[in-house]
Amino acid sequence: MGLTQKLQKTLTIVVVFTILLSIFIPGCPQKHMNQENQNTAVAETSAADPISIHQKAIAVDMHVDTAQRLLDEHVDIEQQLSDGHFDAVRAKAGGLDAQFFSIWVEPQLFGIGGAKAVKRADDQIAVVRALAEQHPETWLLATSAADIRRAASEGKIGALLGLEGGYAIDERIENVKRYYDLGVRYMSPAWSVSTSWAGSSGDDVGATRGLNEFGKNVVREMNRLGMMVDVSHVSDPTFWDIVQTSTAPVVATHSACRAIADVPRNLTDDMIRALAKTGGVVNVIFYPEHLEPGWSQKKKQVDAEIATMVQDASAAESGDAVHKKLARDRVRQREYVRRLPPVTVARIVDHIDHIVKLVGVDHVGIGSDFDGVQITTSDLATVADLPNLTKELLRRGYSESDVSKILGGNMLRVMEQLSH
Numbered sequence: 438m439g440l441t442q443k444l445q446k447t448l449t450i451v452v453v454f455t456i457l458l459s460i461f462i463p464g465c466p467q468k469h470m471n472q473e474n475q476n477t478a479v480a481e482t483s484a485a486d487p488i489s490i491h492q493k494a495i496a497v498d499m500h501v502d503t504a505q506r507l508l509d510e511h512v513d514i515e516q517q518l519s520d521g522h523f524d525a526v527r528a529k530a531g532g533l534d535a536q537f538f539s540i541w542v543e544p545q546l547f548g549i550g551g552a553k554a555v556k557r558a559d560d561q562i563a564v565v566r567a568l569a570e571q572h573p574e575t576w577l578l579a580t581s582a583a584d585i586r587r588a589a590s591e592g593k594i595g596a597l598l599g600l601e602g603g604y605a606i607d608e609r610i611e612n613v614k615r616y617y618d619l620g621v622r623y624m625s626p627a628w629s630v631s632t633s634w635a636g637s638s639g640d641d642v643g644a645t646r647g648l649n650e651f652g653k654n655v656v657r658e659m660n661r662l663g664m665m666v667d668v669s670h671v672s673d674p675t676f677w678d679i680v681q682t683s684t685a686p687v688v689a690t691h692s693a694c695r696a697i698a699d700v701p702r703n704l705t706d707d708m709i710r711a712l713a714k715t716g717g718v719v720n721v722i723f724y725p726e727h728l729e730p731g732w733s734q735k736k737k738q739v740d741a742e743i744a745t746m747v748q749d750a751s752a753a754e755s756g757d758a759v760h761k762k763l764a765r766d767r768v769r770q771r772e773y774v775r776r777l778p779p780v781t782v783a784r785i786v787d788h789i790d791h792i793v794k795l796v797g798v799d800h801v802g803i804g805s806d807f808d809g810v811q812i813t814t815s816d817l818a819t820v821a822d823l824p825n826l827t828k829e830l831l832r833r834g835y836s837e838s839d840v841s842k843i844l845g846g847n848m849l850r851v852m853e854q855l856s857h
């Protein structure tokens with residue numbers, strides 16, 4: 438018997454033995470999967486029920502843009518909505534335990550600082566806090582890992598706050614604490630427009646702009662308070678300045694891998710390694726443009742094709758600038774589904790796999806960007822479909838313990854470090 442045959446025989450014995458073990462010993466603990474025993478892991482997990490594994494895990498989504506819907510559209514997310522990607526009914530169906538609501542100040546409408554930007558952030562924080570206060574049977578306003586665990590044990594959803602773009606701190610260091618005191622637990626220094634103190638991946642100035650001294654002081658103040666620094670949307674120089682300045686784990690709340698989908702919003706392999714070294718987590722976004730190779734170029738073509746249609750919808754809307762944007766987005770939603778190739782949950786897991794291969798399973802999580810994007814993957818289209826992610830992870834050989842880390846366990850670990 439050659440060496441290969443011996444190995445095959447040994448593997449067969451291991452697989453058979455594992456199946457027998459899982460049959461005769463209820464709750465036989467699943468071992469951590471690695472590349473060598475992937476076949477064994479598949480045999481173990483195929484005996485387990487994906488839905489019960491999903492329900493058992495504490496699922497924490499790091500990013501949705503539903504706060505703007507609450508504020509601008511006055512949607513009642515206690516009911517199942519017929520549009521959008523997120524509400525309490527679908528979140529419960531999807532087994533979600535905690536949701537970070539993005540507090541997003543769009544610079545084009547509200548400025549990169551000043552009273553309007555501050556008010557826009559404060560108004561969104563107020564609607565999320567009101568949601569939790571008015572519906573304590575559904576929501577638990579959370580600021581820590583302990584709060585999230587309590588929400589999960591009480592069958593509620595933890596509602597958390599994150600600032601997307603540092604516009605609302607209005608270049609004043611004391612405002613970092615002001616937002617911390619209002620419950621904000623992460624902040625990205627810039628969204629798609631650079632500030633004077635932090636470069637964005639979305640504009641030209643960001644290509645060379647990192648953090649200036651004020652920006653570094655903002656990161657230090659966040660570290661001191663226990664507010665996570667989010668690198669999603671920042672420029673490459675800003676990313677490196679953050680990693681070098683922060684003394685706490687750094688996170689990306691909704692990003693993916695540039696090695697698979699080459700867009701500036703995504704992280705290079707070197708960045709993923711550096712972020713993991715801080716103890717942080719890359720939370721993979723569910724947005725096709727950041728997941729699928731070549732999709733971004735196709736979307737640009739479609740944007741050109743539908744430009745007139747989008748403008749007409751905007752002109753026909755009699756409301757304010759926010760409602761005109763909503764009208765434009767509705768056309769995009771409809772036309773992207775019609776004109777762009779579908780992307781599936783398997784592609785999300787390709788990004789998770791890539792990160793796991795680079796830095797291990799302790800540094801990956803989820804950040805859907807639901808309600809912040811005009812199109813989602815076909816089989817993880819709304820929060821209700823979250824169990825499909827677990828099914829795909831299990832199908833690829835991830836163990837129950839791995840799934841639990843990816844769905845939220847890794848972020849709970851980071852948050853526990855912050856509060857110490």
Ligand SMILES: [Zn+2]
Nearest residue numbers: 601670691809
């Ligand atoms: Zn974003």
